[in-house]
Amino acid sequence: IPISRCSSNNNNNKSRRVVATSPKVIVTLAAVLACGLATLSRLKVPLTQVLVVVDRATGIGTNDPVKLHNRSSSSxxxxxxxxxxxxxxxxxxxxxxxxxxxxxxxxxxxxxxxxxxxxxxxxxxxxxxxxxxxxxxxxxxxxxxxxxxxxxxxxxxxxxxxxxxxxxxxxxxxxxxxxxxxxxxxxxxxxxxxxxxxxxxxxxxxxxxxxxxxxxxxxxxxxxxxxxxxxxxxxxxxxxxxLPDPILADYDSQNKKNTSMCQSWKPDNPTCFVIPSSRNKYKEAHGSIQSWASPKDKIINVFPKHGVKIQKHYPNASIINLFTPQDYKTLICDCGAIVSWRYHGVIFGLTQGIPSMGMELEDSGKIYSLSHEWLETGADLWLTFSTNLTRSQMEAKVAELKRNYALSLREKVAQKLDSFGNQIHELLKKHQRALFPWLKPPSFSEFRGFVKHT
CATH class of the missing domain: 3.40.50.2000 (Glycogen Phosphorylase B;)
Incomplete structure (x- = not known):
């Protein structure tokens, strides 16, 4: 902003040297600053575009809002x-x-x-x-x-x-x-x-x-x-x-109806296979997944650093590499069902209301525990890997999963997920005074209610 717009209208004033501590100079600078900010406001220029903070150690200025935030919050x-x-x-x-x-x-x-x-x-x-x-x-x-x-x-x-x-x-x-x-x-x-x-x-x-x-x-x-x-x-x-996994317990129970949370979800959407890592023990699994997937189905990798090695197992198929949870949540809305070798691949599908089941090499592990212990759905959401499983058998299992979801399984899963929601909160509340001593302690009525609930 040209200083001339904020200067005195008296054109006869000649420039002169002034002392930096002069009250008149301070008042003048304040007036110029006020005028400049007012002009910015009229022009609707974001303040972060003009605000610059200089690092005393380096002499380098920044107007990056993240750096400014970190600077103000770093003590x-x-x-x-x-x-x-x-x-x-x-x-x-x-x-x-x-x-x-x-x-x-x-x-x-x-x-x-x-x-x-x-x-x-x-x-x-x-x-x-x-x-x-x-x-x-x-x-x-x-x-x-x-x-x-x-x-x-x-x-x-x-x-x-x-x-x-x-x-x-x-x-x-x-x-x-x-x-x-x-x-x-x-x-x-x-x-x-x-x-x-x-x-x-x-x-x-x-x-x-x-x-x-x-x-x-x-x-x-x-x-x-x-x-x-x-x-x-x-x-x-x-x-x-x-206690349940924090993501498993982070379920928003807005889905009270027997439908998916995804507006674009349809039962005839393609099946999405969320694949395991590139470790050697899954070599046969990758071969079977490629044989199960039809041309319209999707093969998804949620651990991108394994992407190059994994692609070698799928010479005749393209792999979708996802980088963020939001990418995954968006993509699976177009999946008719999910068959996942990844723990959170199953969980995100379930929390979105999409028919989802887990698969592993053995009847053990965290995905098995998810279906049999936490959700108590047993084989409804679980499939043990076998190289003898054909594409037609896999399609039949997926069709059965969708039917069960339409009848009552989606509602049962939603009720279970909803029951996990407060478990971590209750633990934190119990230890609130020791963990967060700077917070206001819970009231007596809140504490009494917590004890009664527990």
Missing amino acids: SSSKRHCVLLFGAFANGNLGDVAQPESVIRHLHKIDPELCVWTSSKYYPLDAETHVGQMLADPQRHAGDLDCNIESAQIVNQFGALLIGGGGLFSAHHQPLECPAFVDNLRPDLPIGILPVGANCRDCLQAARPLLQRALFVAIRESYDIQIVTQEAPKETQGKVLK
Whole structure:
């Protein structure tokens, strides 16, 4: 904006040197600024286009709103009233990428204004597959954590640490097992473990110091609880409980009718096969999936970093690689049914009201637990893999699934999903005073109602 538009109308005034601290100069600059802002308002120019903050250390200015937000929110004092979530959120896997969004919704049932930041195990950045990229709110991403003291110092800035969901104790995930990290967490930091997979004995042994500090340890599957109780320290035994996966419990029960939530869903839409990883043990499975899928069916990969290797198993078919949970939710609305080798591939289908069933190599694992324990639907939503299964047999199984959904299965699944909705909220409410001491404590009537419900 030309300063001349905001200058004095007296053209006879000659330019002169002035002292920077002169009151007259300050008043003049204030008037120019006020005039400039007024002009911007009339022109409807967003303030972020002209607001520039200069970094004192580098001398570099920025008008990026994300950087401005991070700059204003970066002090440790402001983070002391915030929760930090940790998981394998940046590994590109659909289920892990989607965890923060669901966990934040559970936390906001405690307080809609609760400040929540996210962090992830370190993964190298791959722009093509999104691996290493944080897909949660970039304005509230505290960074990647690794096995070092610096990561503990990042966490210590926050008021509480929540770990999960995902299979964080089903495989090695740093820094959960790292002494340099755990030993340097501040003593008064509240720690909670939200529903996770935990069937790796070595991982649990290595994470004993962290488990010992946790206020609660929530586990997804019954067989994992047995392993945790055997491997975790004695101090943890009474803190272990079974809870549904945060995404499974994040069901919006708006779908009261016996229909899909997707407006474009039709029973004669193509079948969507959500395929397993590229690991060698699934080689026969990939071959069978290609034989089951008709030309109109869709073959979907929800772990993009495996895309190149997986494509080799499908020389005569094209693979749809999905990068975000929203991509998946949008695509499956055009699926008549879903057959998924991926845990959250089934869950997202079920929460959208689409006929969905899981498949694995054996009658065990988290997808088997989902259908037989959590949903109590048994073989209705489960199919054990067999190389002898033909395309006509698969088509018959999918047709049976659709019929059962139309009769009563969709309603049964919806009722089960609805019953999970408050379980994580109740756990957080129970530990609210210890986890979030800066929040207003629940009223006596709320506490009495919670005890009665429990």
